[in-house]
Amino acid sequence: MDYNIIEVHTKHLNGILAEIAVLWVSNEEEGWVRASYATTKPIWGYKYLMPEEMISDRLIQEVAGLGMNLPDDKKKKFFPGKRKWEQ
Numbered sequence: 001m002d003y004n005i006i007e008v009h010t011k012h013l014n015g016i017l018a019e020i021a022v023l024w025v026s027n028e029e030e031g032w033v034r035a036s037y038a039t040t041k042p043i044w045g046y047k048y049l050m051p052e053e054m055i056s057d058r059l060i061q062e063v064a065g066l067g068m069n070l071p072d073d074k075k076k077k078f079f080p081g082k083r084k085w086e087q
Helices: 057-066 072-078
Strands: 004-013 016-027 032-039
Touching: 004 057, 016 057, 016 072, 032 057, 032 072
Parallel strands: none
Antiparallel strands: 004 016, 016 032
């Protein structure tokens, strides 16, 4: 499934991708959005970043579909403004 990506934020440590947050449309008719993220910490059942991974369309789609739900404090930091968040 291809996700309708709105915005992507990344964090690098020592030149290595350490975190990626993806804002995507979950229900276009209703205007709902969701945010998913991945880090280098393995968490069973969720997408996590390998040390050699580079930003790509494939990676962004994987994070949208398989990443963890972005916590509210990070939503405000990475994607500020009024949004119609889906839980």
